[in-house]
Amino acid sequence: MQTPFSDIKHVVSLLTTAETPEQQRDAVNTYFAEDVEFRHPLVKISSNHLSREDLLAIYQSYRILSPHIEIDITNVVYDNRTNTLYLDITQLFHIRFSPFKPVPAHFVTRLKLIKKNKKFLIASQEDFYQPDEFIALILPPLMPLMRYALTAGGYITAFSAKMAQVMGYWRPTAEPSKEKQASEDSQDSEDTHIGSDDGHQTKRLEK
Numbered sequence: 001m002q003t004p005f006s007d008i009k010h011v012v013s014l015l016t017t018a019e020t021p022e023q024q025r026d027a028v029n030t031y032f033a034e035d036v037e038f039r040h041p042l043v044k045i046s047s048n049h050l051s052r053e054d055l056l057a058i059y060q061s062y063r064i065l066s067p068h069i070e071i072d073i074t075n076v077v078y079d080n081r082t083n084t085l086y087l088d089i090t091q092l093f094h095i096r097f098s099p100f101k102p103v104p105a106h107f108v109t110r111l112k113l114i115k116k117n118k119k120f121l122i123a124s125q126e127d128f129y130q131p132d133e134f135i136a137l138i139l140p141p142l143m144p145l146m147r148y149a150l151t152a153g154g155y156i157t158a159f160s161a162k163m164a165q166v167m168g169y170w171r172p173t174a175e176p177s178k179e180k181q182a183s184e185d186s187q188d189s190e191d192t193h194i195g196s197d198d199g200h201q202t203k204r205l206e207k
Contacts, residue, residue: 001120004085005078016071028056037124041134066093083113093137103140105133
């Protein structure tokens, strides 16, 4: 890639929705470093001299499992200080022969880049899924149940914290008065400024 921020959507399209296996293979060999590292909730590839070949097999199995994939990258953030891309992705992944209707699943991908021969290569890829979004890929009907379980977990955790505080654990002191809080918020607002002293720039692209 010459300009990662602008090129990454095309790269992802070639990797996930290529029309032929040859296009996908060429994309992996072109845009990934030979010793690329890969992490996913179900898969991990450690960096080694053959790891790009292993990653190609992962992407090939991705297309074998789901012959029809829809990818929508809604947001791209590029940190040019650390050469890292963050992609906000919504994916429609229908497992071959599955009787269930596919459900869109959201996840975030972090790509760390290296520069070689005046081009940027992907040195590592890491995919982050929430539990309910991940279950949507495998068994879509269980997605509502997983979300209910997560919501119940939130209520149980909050209730447990309140009970622990009643017994004296990690109990904050009385909250400050509204007048004092308003004064502190006003002071914080006056002290806030926008800028950076280290030359760090972040680009952001929204759909």
